[in-house]
Amino acid sequence: MMRAFIFDFDGTLANTLPICFYAFQNVFKEFDHKDLSSEDIKDMFGPSETGIIRNNLSNPNKEDAIEYYYEKYSEHHKSLVESNSEILELLKSLKEQSIKIGIFTGKAKRSLDISLKALKMDELFDVIITGDDVLNPKPNSEGLLKALSLLGVNNSDAIYIGDSDADVIAGVQANVYTIGVQWLPEYQTSTFSEQPNLIIKSVKEFKSSFKVGV
Template sequence: MPSPALVFDLDGTLVDTRHDLAAAVNGVMREEGLGEVGLDTFGHLYGVGARPLLAKALLENGIADPDPIEIERLFLRFIALYRADIAGRSLPFPGILDLLVAFRAEGWRLAVCTNKSEPIARQLLDHLKMLDLFDALVGGDTFARSKPDAMPVLGAIERAGARLAGSVMIGDSRADIDAARAAGIPVVAVTFGYTAVPVRELSPDAVIDHFDELRSALDRLGLGLAVG
């Protein structure tokens, strides 16, 4: 029987990408002759995509209602700048690398399910030497729908060669929690990610403050290789 999967979100869950995302946004601002924006100004927007980050940076420069066509032009520049130095300062969150290696050795299947585009997510994980740790990677453009729809979560589990029973989502946002609920699997939320609402208020099945706590959280939920 196939093993269950641990399905991880990427930005704000596996990897802290804030510095490189902000650097790309500020690179666009400099090209436009506008002021740079501080790292902490973007808050939860790191988890919702480049266009909201760009809109926030423009707002900080006094441009409240940018033309959508202009946003798309800036978005293309953002992508070019981001991909040119995608992992300059991005780092895996503490404890995750050893944990992934240990779970793989035990027989778990591992997958990434992110709303980042699949090619960019693949490039990031490859630069961080994490790509080979995963059996599947699903991005926001892999399927017709992205999180919070169930489709990418279910697709990630299937592509990982895993079974649905006993699989679990690990993420940092409402989109992750809602996608797991839609897919019919439990969800563990991390507190160190990018969310507008504290994850404890979103009623995940478990909450962890550090990846050292993930194994015990799975045990409390009755999740493991013998489930199902």
């Protein structure tokens, strides 16, 4: 058994893509008078939410737009993001087996904290690296290597799990066993440009593959 499992967040640990799309669509409609599709927004992914707004919004009132994003994200989180009992059970099972678990996400700390608290995941992780903690966002592996360093775990003893092409590239670049997951209703990538070590379609398959909870 590996010593550490590090997860992406949006589309991997929680089906938060709908709330991300909703909040961004509201920001760009309110400040730039633009109607953006989910695919338009997905194409901006990489930096944190604040980075996405600063890089892509034409309106100069970027700080107001960032506050508006968090307002919409928080306000509608409960109605747009459901808790997933299978994933929560998986995380708890890993901890029970004395495996370190972490998050490496492009998400900003502020929105991640909102989601972790709402989904009762806020006390589970040994390390959390957000988009605010790195100079180079995914697909750069900086954040993943930082997480491994803080955990005191070698890359050969860790697994990185994500749903996007950027996740897989970051994992492969870090020389970490990398899993592409497609186990939530909405995930970011159907086909990966860089091949992960494994593609998993369900939490049950994951638990069986790594003897979690056995």
